[in-house]
Amino acid sequence: MRDLLPHRGDYDLRPRTLGADLVAGLTVGVVALPLALAFGVSSGVGPAAGLVTAVVAGVIAAVAGGSQFQVSGPTGAMAVVLAPVVAAHGLTSVALVTLMAGVIVLAAGLLRLGRVVTYIPWPVVEGFTLGIAAIIFLQQVPAALGQEASFGENTLVTAARAMADAAGSPVDGAMAWSVAVAGVVVVLMLVLPRLHAAIPASLVAVVLATMLAEATAAPVARIGALPDHLPAPTLPDVGTAALTDLLGAAAAIAALAAIESLLSARVAASMAPGGSVYDPDRELVGQGLASVASGLFGGMPATGAIARTAVNVRSGARTRMAAVVHALVILAVIYLATGPVGRIPLAALAGVLMVTAFRMIGAGTVRAVLLSTRSDAVTFAVTAVVTVALDLVEAVRIGLVVAAFFALRRVARASTVRREPLPGVAHEGDEHVALFRLDGAMFFGAADRILTEVTEASVRDDVVVVVLRLSQLGMVDATGARTLAELVTTLEQRGITVLVKGVQPQHHRLMATVGALDRLRDERHLFDTLESAVDHARSHVSRAAAGTDVPQIDGRRRAPRRPDGPCPTGQFCL
Template identity: 35%
Template structure:
């Protein structure tokens, strides 16, 4: 296996970098920085931390991902996908637990990149990805109902069904003005693209509703609309580095959460980079991108930040506004830093109902309801996977959903690979016209009496090894010689070797000789390392079916000297 090469896209992009490219990156970076501001604040609050921590995450993670990433246009930062898992970790382990889990997730992502496992993430079945994202979207929408309606419920349960029960029980406490702000924000974000696609609707909604709330408070004495300042103290500065306690007990307890963050981050970042490739025509480096995502999630929590990954919406905003290289991502981080330092205190006037409206739109865009509906007409197995993943995400926990989803993905993969492996039995003759494995010009190869030929077409791994052994037993035949053709077996694993060994030992007890035919070099080396040849003898390992049949005749002649 080739070793990993550290090659951030920024370094190659700076070769031949021009003034025109910088101008394009500058404009795109400024616009993306402005677009990222309301989302960073909303994601931070929805995740259970203060709003400036969402901005800090966008600044530091955005900078690191652009600096070290494997995509020219990827923009990193906090995303809606992490809201559910972050909120759950904080509720159970506190912010210190979140910091530890995020650092561990970063280390896992770095290892995935170093060991070149970036492409493996792409093998996760599409129904599972849609089930995750749709479930997360429903959960995000559910968490925003209290702020959207201005409910005065003191404490809202964490679980999905009890949460909705609480909402219905407290619906009478809804604040009409908060409802107007929330619904008005949704309407502005949904309709604004008809007026302008350059200025983000979320920014317009926040500006308009913040101004309205401020005027109502100052001149009409309205205080029922809750703002960020009513709930949080805003710090307009970067915090110092704080290294958390990472004892072994803490690491063991948070490991499942860290795996969830890492898997979710890897899926979302590589999906975002792939979408960007389709628009720009470029090709990202999956392993380098995972290295960058990992580094960002190791560094960011040291400053109090939350998990980060590549963000599809911000990445597309970067592309649509002319971003060419990772420099645009670096500028986006610098813009957010300036906003935090210069305008941070002003964010306390933003109404919570407005941020809830922003997240409702985010949830709608994440829901992929059209894709979900289309997948419902797919084969029953895919529909079952989709619904199981979706329901686990909504009703239980994202960690459980990802763990079960990955197990389902592995089982589906094994099942589909096993389905591609066929086993056939030949007893009389082999037709050279229908078999490319026979020498050209050969006549029909007659299989001698007492010999059976078994053809394995596909990988001989644990998913098929048992099937082969079961077929041997089911046939109940006791020939004198079994020839196993392996010319179409690309690899064999430990279970395959174990089952093949058992078959040889069982056959030996029954007086049946095993001959292997057409073993390719890869399988040959694997069998040799497993000392398999000591069991049947090297003379019974043949490179071609002609040689295998000839060896079978010699064995028959040795067993029956007087018979021709």
């Protein structure tokens, strides 16, 4: 367990390194503040929960996690998946479901399941991201139009209803000002980075929009009162009924937290100057502990945040101390500036999230996926559509199924059986020897086709001996090995001798277990070299032609074909 725990080597307290971490942490904290508020609001839990999560989970995930650069807190994806839970079970369920999800993620880390994320294909990840971005954008439409947002319904339906209501009602002050505030934030967030990359565009945009709304006494909805301190940790009410009702939601939240956190950590490692490493199992342990602590303090489930992590790396972070500083910056806001923060218009936060949603979608990445292969494009599109139409966990599950289907089809098509000419100088009777080379994988997706092709070719071409060349098989599963056993049995029952050449050591045990090698007529029919297998096959043909090696088939002898007369009664002729 020692490698899953924090240690002294996680930090570098030399003045130069510590100074770089302080600057990076301050930068990320300024960027994260409006996002924490916005994601808290969009999840239905409230802005205070967003701030608490950014502080508590941000510190614990930074200290206990497996990445040097990961910044954790509330995220758009978590807000999307948490909103239906709040709608269905109420605000009181958030603390318990957060604790349960944290325990599940913690257990996954202790069980060393961190590498599982590497099995998620790129098109699924990108389709998932596109779907989340679309949901985040659609969630902000009611607030940008000055209307009450409803949680728990499909976001596409909610956005369409909000636009229809806005179009069918007269334009009042609240609607006009909400659109104006959201528009100002969007424009500033798009323009300010062009003036100077170091400007915290989201924070500046929110501050200016708030000042505008305050100066004009605009009739727009505000965040409202916020606590000026962290709440004391409390254990939520735990009952058997509540645990049962929330288990499915907790599992979905835990899956999302694990996937998003590990993907973010992997991105951070690739962005770090000179490259970096991260421990996926320790990262899950850290994220699990972070969510557990967040639930105790009244927060929401936390994950690694790709956007804030990227800002952290680009700002020059050296160690995990930068993520700790980011959380302390937000903690200072809670104790010193909750009054001004409570006056921020909700429409301003909606504008921040709309721009954030667009930035989650890389046009180049989408183009690359769509132009890669047809199967990857279909996987990407299906995942994105299901994310918007159903829910996030179903989207990942269905995306994986679609990707697996296309992958299996590609592997099956690459698994081939070819009849090859016999090596060396031609001998009389070589036409009665069939050498089949199996390439690729002998697995359930290709086994039946290979069985049919070999059997039909052997019977059609009047073959006496079949040599199966297996040295080029890269993979054999239980179905493939069992099918090889059926192939040997089928051919031997038809009077065709089967020789096997080149069983690889990693396949030998499986074939012996399912009985593929026991079906051979003689244990000497298993060869290591092609030359010895072909020589033995030719000797079988010679003895069969001479009538000294004629197998029994259904009680009748198989004899050579005679050109000068009919086949003798009761015999099969070659």
